[in-house]
Amino acid sequence: MILDVRALTRRFPVRGGHGAVHAVDDVTFAIGHGESVGLVGESGCGKSTVVRLVTRLDDPTDGRIFFEGHDVGAIPAKRFARTAARGRIQMVFQDPADSLNPRFTAFDTIADPMRRLGESAMRARLRDRVHEVADLCGLPAELLGRYPHQLSGGQQQRVGIARAIALEPRLLVLDEPTSALDVSVQAVILHLLADLRQRLGMSYLFVSHDLNVVRMLTDRVLVMYLGRIVEQGPADVVFEQPAHPYTRALLSAVPADGGGPRSRICLTGEPRSPIDPSPTVCRFHGRCPEGFERCEREMPVLRAAGAGRDHEAACHLLDAPVGSAVS
C-alpha cells in the first residue's frame, strides 16, 4: 500500500452558528503501488476536502493517513511543506489558469519544486531536468519562457502536470484535471496522464465527476455521498453492477454511448444537510428511491456486495433484499 487512509474525518465549524459541517466523515480507503483509484461523487460531497487532506494541505479533524508506511497525517500541514514526503505526494489542479503563478514563467513554475525540494544533484542540472520533464509532458521547449497568460489552456495544464511530476512523486492526486479544458484538449491530456503513469509507475488518485473518464483511467472506484464512501470496488464491477442506489442513479445519468436507451433514475427530494447530520440515519435517506424504515434507524456501514471481490457498498438493502432492490 502506498496510501492508507483510516477513518478520516474533517469537520468545519459553521460560521456564526452552532454545529459543524461534516465534509468528510469516517472515510477509509487504500491505494496500492501503481494503482489508479477514482473518486466520484456530486458537487459538495467532500471530494475536494479528501484531496486537500491527502495532499496534506489541510489537517484532518480525526483519522490517520499513512503514506509509504509513515503516519503523515500526524504532521501539521504547515510543517509538511518541508518534509521529505512532500515531494512524493503531488497534485494536478482543476483550473490550470488559477494554479499557475501569473508572475512565473513556465520554466520557473516547473523548476520551483526542484529548487525547494530537489536533491543537490537535481538542482545542479536544473535546466536539463526542466527541459526533460517538459518534454515528457509534451511541452515544447520554446514555450518555457512564457508566462501563463501567453499559453493556451491545454499548454497551461501541461505546465501544471510537469510541475507535479518534476520530483517524481509516487502518488499523484488529480483533482478534475480536465474539467476546465475544451473537450478536444481533454482527450489529449487524459492520454498524457495515462501514459505518464505507465512510464513513471506512479499511483493515481483521480477525482472527477466525469464517469466515463474515471472508467477509462482507473482500476478501482470510490463513490462518495455527503462526506461518506457509499460504494467502492473494481471499476468494471462498480460500473456494471452498481450495488448502492446512489451509484445506480449516478450511472443512469451518464449519457449512453450509442447503445439502447438507459433507464434514467431521477432522484427526488433534497439532499440531507451536511451540518451535524444524524449518526443513525443513512445520509442518502430521503432522496433514495428505495429507502425503507431501517434507513432511518441505523447508519449503514460498508459491507460486501455481490460476487465481485473487494466490492463493498453501504446499504441495508444488501442485508435484507426487498422485492424492488433490482432496477
Added chain:
Amino acid sequence: MTGFLRHARYVVTENPVTLVAFGLLLFLVVLAFIGPTIAPHDPLATDTARKLEPPTRAHWFGTDQLGRDILSRVVVATRLDLAIALGAVALSFAAGSLLGSCAGYFGGWTDRLVTRVMDTIMAFPLFVLAMGIVAALGNTLANIVYATAVINVPFYARMARAEVNVRRDAGFVHAARLAGNGPARVLAVHVFPNCLPPMMVQVSLNLGWAILNAAALSFIGLGVRPPTPEWGIMVAEGAAFMVSGEWWIALFPGLMLMLAVFCFNLLGDGLRDLIDPRRRT
C-alpha cells in the same frame, strides 16, 4: 532584462499619457540631481535692492521679499521635495505592505491586531495627526518624513491585506505549498508580488499626496524651516504678498508643486502596466 526593457518601451509608447508622465518624471528627477548646478543664482543670496521684482530677463520668475531669485529657489527645492515624498512613500509602502500582507495571509489574531491599529490611525484627522507627530518629535526633516509615512501606512496596509486575502486560497498558492515553500516564502515570493500592480497605482497617487502633505506642513510653519528653499514654504511666504499684487512669489513654486503632483497622478497606470506581466504580449 532585455525583456523588461522591451516591455517598458511598449508600455510607454502604447499610451501617450504614460509617455507624458514618464517624461515629466524624468524632468523632475534630472532637476533634482543637477538642480543646484544649473540654478542661475544662489538660492540663499539676498539682494534687498532688487526685492519684489516681477519676472525679468535677469530673474525669469522674479525675486521675493528679500531679493532672492525665485527660479533658483524653485529649481533647488526639487531635490528636497522629491526626497521627502519618496522617503515617506517608501517607508509607508514597506511597513504597510508587510503588516497588511501578514494580516491578510495569516488571518486570526494577526489580522485583528493589524486591522484595529490601522483603524485607530485612520480615526484621527490625518493631517492633524501628522502635525501632532512633528510637533511632538521635533521640527526636523526626518520627522516630516516619518509623520507623512505614518499617516499613509493604513492605506497600504488595507490594500495589501485585501489583495493578499483574495489570493491566499488561489490554486497557485496551494501549488506553491506542494512545491515545498514554507508560509513566509509563499507569502513573499508567490502571493505578494501578484499584489504589486494595484499597489503601484496607490504608490504613485501617494507620491503626489506626500509632496502636498510635506508642503502643507511647511506652509503652516512645521517641517522645513526658512530660508531652506522648499515649495510649500515659498507658497506660504508668497501668499502674504498676493493681496498687494506680487503674484509671482507664490505662483511659480505653486506651479511646480502642481506639476509634480500631476506627474505622479498620471504615472499610476503606466507603473502598473510596467509591473504586471499579464500586460506583456
